[in-house]
Structures are given as structure tokens and as C-alpha cells.
Amino acid sequence: MFLPQELIRKKRDGEPLTPAAIQFLVDGMTNGRLVDSQVAALAMAIYFRDMNIEESTALTCAMRDSGSVLNWQSLALDGPVLDKHSTGGLGDVVSLILGPIIAACGGYVPMISGRGLGHTGGTLDKLESIAGYTVDPSSQVFERTVREAGVAIIGASRELAPADKRLYSIRDVTATVDSLPLICASILSKKLAEGLDSLVIDIKVGSGSLMANLDQSRDLAHRMVAVARQAGCKTSALLTDMNQPLASSCGNALEVMEVMDYLTGECRNSRLHEVTTTLAQMMLIDSGIAEHAEQAQLKIAKALSSGEAAERFNKMVRMLGGPQDLLAQGKSHFNQAPVIAPLLAPQDGYLSQMDCREIGLSVVALGGGRSRPSQNIDYRVGLNRWWPLGEKICKGDPLVMIHAADQTSWQKAAQRLREAILITDEKSSVPDVIYQQINE
Numbered sequence: 287m288f289l290p291q292e293l294i295r296k297k298r299d300g301e302p303l304t305p306a307a308i309q310f311l312v313d314g315m316t317n318g319r320l321v322d323s324q325v326a327a328l329a330m331a332i333y334f335r336d337m338n339i340e341e342s343t344a345l346t347c348a349m350r351d352s353g354s355v356l357n358w359q360s361l362a363l364d365g366p367v368l369d370k371h372s373t374g375g376l377g378d379v380v381s382l383i384l385g386p387i388i389a390a391c392g393g394y395v396p397m398i399s400g401r402g403l404g405h406t407g408g409t410l411d412k413l414e415s416i417a418g419y420t421v422d423p424s425s426q427v428f429e430r431t432v433r434e435a436g437v438a439i440i441g442a443s444r445e446l447a448p449a450d451k452r453l454y455s456i457r458d459v460t461a462t463v464d465s466l467p468l469i470c471a472s473i474l475s476k477k478l479a480e481g482l483d484s485l486v487i488d489i490k491v492g493s494g495s496l497m498a499n500l501d502q503s504r505d506l507a508h509r510m511v512a513v514a515r516q517a518g519c520k521t522s523a524l525l526t527d528m529n530q531p532l533a534s535s536c537g538n539a540l541e542v543m544e545v546m547d548y549l550t551g552e553c554r555n556s557r558l559h560e561v562t563t564t565l566a567q568m569m570l571i572d573s574g575i576a577e578h579a580e581q582a583q584l585k586i587a588k589a590l591s592s593g594e595a596a597e598r599f600n601k602m603v604r605m606l607g608g609p610q611d612l613l614a615q616g617k618s619h620f621n622q623a624p625v626i627a628p629l630l631a632p633q634d635g636y637l638s639q640m641d642c643r644e645i646g647l648s649v650v651a652l653g654g655g656r657s658r659p660s661q662n663i664d665y666r667v668g669l670n671r672w673w674p675l676g677e678k679i680c681k682g683d684p685l686v687m688i689h690a691a692d693q694t695s696w697q698k699a700a701q702r703l704r705e706a707i708l709i710t711d712e713k714s715s716v717p718d719v720i721y722q723q724i725n726e
């Protein structure tokens with residue numbers, strides 16, 4: 287029998303915890319026997335003392351098993367079950383494209399996603415800009431959508447990893463979010479509870495990302511890959527740039543419209559394309575659907591050019607309550623914001639820097655995100671047609687289109703965006719969108 291305060295003391299003094307001790311602590315978080323102050327003290331001890339890979343794995347597995355773990359065997363699927371997680375960024379619509387591509391290539395993607403967090407948008411909020419789409423279907427509808435469309439993106443209404451729910455809410459108010467072992471266990475416990483055969487993680491680096499710098503992002507990637515593999519799920523990670531929005535749009539309906547353009551082949555942002563197809567390639571290889579990169583890329587290209595990926599997206603939307611044929615309806619499905627006007631470049635030069643955190647917060651302030659959990663979202667608002675980083679710009683050129691609910695919020699967003707970007711006389715280098723692949 288363990289005493290919580292003794293285990294907290296051990297961790298505080300830098301001693302490793304055994305798997306049994308970690309299991310006891312996670313059970314206590316789940317059943318309430320650990321009080322909030324003990325959970326907070328434990329989180330702070332882990333924040334300062336870190337955990338080794340064995341401890342991280344034990345914490346992740348205990349948190350994964352604190353609720354239900356999905357099991358796909360009864361569906362007798364004819365392909366692997368896989369998923370992607372992103373640490374979150376601006377204009378990150380990858381999930382909405384990648385899921386359908388993987389489904390078109392023979393994989394099954396039961397993706398449990400989240401809502402907007404701080405300055406970053408949330409996949410569920412984007413999908414809810416589609417009239418009728420439900421992120422909270424019954425288990426039968428969820429399973430049928432995974433089986434027939436190959437992809438279903440929904441919210442975490444099922445009791446997946448309840449220990450994380452409690453621990454995260456305490457970390458959030460005790461300055462213990464940015465701890466590698468705690469982030470690793472939090473993200474992986476939820477993903478591994480999806481019952482996956484393989485997982486790929488997109489870890490963002492830059493002004494709009496979770497981790498402050500490349501070294502920390504790399505450490506997180508290595509740790510997550512090692513822990514997930516020890517927990518029995520083949521996992522790889524990709525470090526990608528978040529010093530500018532990934533897609534050309536930021537804002538819920540605007541991002542979904544960009545996804546539709548991408549899937550129909552109308553228009554594809556090259557950075558978004560590179561990240562999406564690289565993640566798809568990693569997933570196809572890790573899961574055994576493709577043997578090597580060339581074969582994976584051929585399958586991905588075919589999924590897009592044949593329209594099969596677009597059809598999988600349409601089918602998922604239809605089966606989860608949205609329109610019968612969203613892609614055929616096109617942009618007429620979405621309401622436009624009342625005020626849409628470009629922000630003009632104040633001077634000649636090169637667009638050299640974008641503060642993604644500030645840009646994301648300007649979308650939140652337009653009404654496209656929440657500052658309180660209960661707040662409603664205005665799906666129409668946001669930004670699109672961003673001028674790419676590093677390109678020459680002339681005074682008066684449109685830097686970005688601002689979609690606002692009224693003139694006052696347009697003006698406020700414009701002022702905030704002017705302060706979030708830097709135009710310089712000299713051209714500065716633009717980071718590649720992909721920094722590194724981590725496979726072990």
C-alpha cells in the first residue's frame with residue numbers, strides 16, 4: 287500500500303517511481319482519492335524532476351487504461367487502424383485532408399480531436415462550421431462511419447483517458463503544462479486509447495507552437511516516439527514549421543473551404559501539401575500499406591487525382607449528419623462574414639516575420655475562437671489569402687483578407703495584425719516547412 291505524500295516526496299527528491307506506484311497515483315487521480323493539492327504537487331515535482339522513459343511509459347499506459355480503450359476487432363476491418371496527432375498550430379487543416387487520403391489508401395482513421403486551445407484552432411470547431419455535422423455521434427454511427435468512409439473525426443465524448451482530464455485541468459492552473467513527461471502522457475494516453483496499430487505525431491516548431499524551441503520540440507518528439515513504441519504502437523514524428531500559418535486561411539469555415547479546394551484540386555498551398563503528404567507517407571509505411579516512400583507517394587497521388595480522397599471526406603461529412611454532397615455545394619454552403627476587406631501593406635519590402643500566436647489571438651478576438659470554454663464561435667470570421675513569408679511586397683498590396691462580423695472588429699484585427707508582422711528592406715531566410723523526421 288502506498289501513501290501519496292510519500293510518492294510525491296520521492297519524486298520531489300529526484301527518485302524514480304515504480305510502475306506500481308505510478309499506477310496507484312493514476313488510479314487516485316481517476317477515482318478522486320488523490321485530492322487536487324496532491325495532484326498539483328505531483329505535477330510540479332514531475333515538472334522539476336522529469337521522468338525517465340520507463341516512468342513516462344508507465345504513466346502513459348496507466349492514463350490510457352484509466353478509461354475505455356477502443357477495440358476494432360469486432361468490425362473485422364481489412365486494413366490497419368491509424369491516426370495522426372498534431373501539437374496544434376495556425377491554419378493546421380492537415381487532419382481534414384490526411385484522414386480521407388489514408389482512408390482512400392486502405393487505412394482506417396478513428397480520429398478523436400479537440401477544440402480550439404488558446405491561439406490555435408480546433409479540428410472540431412472547424413467541422414462544426416459544416417451545418418448538421420455532429421462531433422458527438424452514437425458509438426454505432428461512429429463505428430459505421432469508420433468502417434464505410436474509412437475516416438471519422440469526432441470529439442472525446444466517450445470516457446477516454448479520464449485521468450488526463452483531471453490532471454490536465456490541474457496542470458492548466460498550476461503552471462505545469464509545459465513539462466515533457468506530462469505532455470507526452472497526456473497526448474499519448476488519449477491517442478493510444480483509440481486502439482491504434484500506428485500513429486504519427488506532427489510536432490510544431492516556431493512562434494505559434496506548444497514548445498518554445500527546436501531542441502525542446504525534438505526532445506518531445508524522441509520521447510513520444512520511444513514511449514508510444516514501448517506501449518506497443520508503432521509511432522513516428524515529424525517536426526514542422528509554425529512561423530507562419532500552415533494553410534492560407536485561419537478561421538473555421540475559411541479553413542474548411544480551403545480543405546475543399548485542396549481535395550477537389552482547385553488550389554493547393556504548397557507548404558500544406560508538403561506536410562500532409564509527408565505525414566501520409568509515414569503513416570502508409572509505418573502501417574505496412576506501402577513498402578517504401580515512392581510507393582506511398584504514388585498511392586497518395588492516386589487518392590487525390592482519382593477523387594477518392596474527396597469522396598471519403600464527403601462520405602464522412604454525410605454519415606456524420608452534414609450535407610449529402612458538400613463538395614458539390616462548394617462555398618455556397620457557408621455564410622460569409624459581413625465585412626471582408628484586405629489589409630494593405632503599409633510599405634514596400636519583404637514580409638519577414640509573422641507572430642503566429644498574435645495572429646491566432648486576432649482570430650479569437652474576431653469571434654473565431656473562445657476565450658472562455660462556454661463561448662459561442664462565429665464560424666464566418668477569420669483571415670485568408672495570406673501573403674507568403676519571404677516574398678517581396680509593395681505598399682498597398684493586399685497582405686491578407688480579414689473577414690469580420692463588423693467594421694469595429696475588422697479595425698481591431700487590422701491593428702493587431704499590423705503589429706504581428708514585420709516588413710523589412712532586406713529579404714530574410716524562410717525556414718523549410720519540414721525540419722526533421724524522427725522514427726526512433
Ligand code: URA
Pocket residue numbers: 454463468469470472473496
Ligand atoms: N495537448 C494535450 O492534450 N495535452 C498537453 O499536455 C498539451 C497539449
